[in-house]
Amino acid sequence: MRRPLGVTVSRHIMDSQRLHPKATGDLSGLLNELIVAAKTIGAEVNMAGLADILGMSGKTNIQGEEVQKLDEFANRTIINRMARSGYLCVMTSEEEDDIIPVQDGYTGKYTLAFDPLDGSSNIDVNVSIGTIFSVHRRVTASGQGDKRDILQAGRKQVAAGYILYGSSTMLVFTTGEGVHGFTLDPSVGEFYLSHADIKTPERSKYLSINAGNRPYWQQNVRDYFDLLGEYDPEKDRPYSTRYIGSLVADFHRNLITGGLFAYPRDSRNPDQPHGKLRLLYEASPLAMLIEEAGGRAITDDGRNILDIEPEDLHQRVPLIIGSKADVDEAEEFLS
Ligand code: AHM
Numbered sequence: 560m561r562r563p564l565g566v567t568v569s570r571h572i573m574d575s576q577r578l579h580p581k582a583t584g585d586l587s588g589l590l591n592e593l594i595v596a597a598k599t600i601g602a603e604v605n606m607a608g609l610a611d612i613l614g615m616s617g618k619t620n621i622q623g624e625e626v627q628k629l630d631e632f633a634n635r636t637i638i639n640r641m642a643r644s645g646y647l648c649v650m651t652s653e654e655e656d657d658i659i660p661v662q663d664g665y666t667g668k669y670t671l672a673f674d675p676l677d678g679s680s681n682i683d684v685n686v687s688i689g690t691i692f693s694v695h696r697r698v699t700a701s702g703q704g705d706k707r708d709i710l711q712a713g714r715k716q717v718a719a720g721y722i723l724y725g726s727s728t729m730l731v732f733t734t735g736e737g738v739h740g741f742t743l744d745p746s747v748g749e750f751y752l753s754h755a756d757i758k759t760p761e762r763s764k765y766l767s768i769n770a771g772n773r774p775y776w777q778q779n780v781r782d783y784f785d786l787l788g789e790y791d792p793e794k795d796r797p798y799s800t801r802y803i804g805s806l807v808a809d810f811h812r813n814l815i816t817g818g819l820f821a822y823p824r825d826s827r828n829p830d831q832p833h834g835k836l837r838l839l840y841e842a843s844p845l846a847m848l849i850e851e852a853g854g855r856a857i858t859d860d861g862r863n864i865l866d867i868e869p870e871d872l873h874q875r876v877p878l879i880i881g882s883k884a885d886v887d888e889a890e891e892f893l894s
């Protein structure tokens with residue numbers, strides 16, 4: 560469904576809801592609450608560079624209030640806002656060891672998994688970072704939710720998206736009806752539809768990998784990325800590399816321009832041979848977005864990310880994600 564540009568995100572969400580006469584409005588309400596949290600985080604991110612100048616670099620700021628690290632601030636902002644939203648029964652955050660209950664008396668029918676501020680190595684250096692979120696419908700009947708509500712396959716997500724705090728702040732999300740991007744106009748505090756119905760290019764020539772991990776990769780992964788770097792005019796190779804080190808920013812770039820992002824398993828942690836990225840907070844929501852945009856997301860041994868049944872809140876997964884033709888070719892080579 561295409562809408563004229565200039566539509567606000569709340570209008571877009573309301574219009575989408577109207578297409579579903581049986582909808583209660585809870586998912587719309589949930590997304591709107593999350594957007595308020597995102598704007599709060601975005602405002603704080605934009606102030607980050609001023610912290611030293613304003614004398615806020617210590618434990619307390621000039622008002623004598625305690626200053627939180629940005630990732631803690633983002634985590635608390637989302638938890639505090641969403642726990643009393645009335646739309647959730649349980650949450651989980653990359654920053655918390657265990658599930659997060661909601662306020663008694665405010666339980667609802669959805670669950671929320673989130674990475675409050677992805678790209679931790681870039682937080683203090685003014686490089687794009689973001690918040691990633693994933694929403695499921697609860698499976699338990701009522702009251703507070705539990706791990707069964709959280710540990711659901713990505714295929715069952717009802718919504719997923721991210722907020723990118725970059726040169727401008729962008730919200731990109733899907734509810735299963737295409738991927739839509741909104742850009743924040745900071746002068747009025749509104750997200751406006753700027754990228755309607757995003758489709759990622761079928762093929763690209765960009766590769767996003769941390770090449771410094773090459774010695775730790777499996778041999779077939781090394782061979783494949785070496786191949787993409789070789790001269791082959793028929794295949795439009797070599798590929799160019801682009802790696803920001805914030806998944807959300809690397810993903811966003813590739814979504815728009817086309818690209819292949821990979822964080823394969825490596826040999827550094829033999830007890831947990833699953834790469835670095837988390838299934839619930841990173842891989843699964845981005846996999847829903849990329850499939851909706853026409854791309855694919857798999858593991859380095861060819862499993863579809865959206866079909867993985869999670870067993871653990873902080874489970875990691877080797878991730879290959881991006882343009883369909885590129886993921887297809889990687890899958891064929893690696894299997
Ligand atoms: P984080 O959740 O601590 O930020 O870690 C995840 C980040 C991703 O944003 C990014 O893709 C990856 O770690 C980068 O890792 P590396 O520095 O090993 O390349």
Ligand code: MG
Nearest residue numbers: 674676677678
């Ligand atoms: Mg992260």
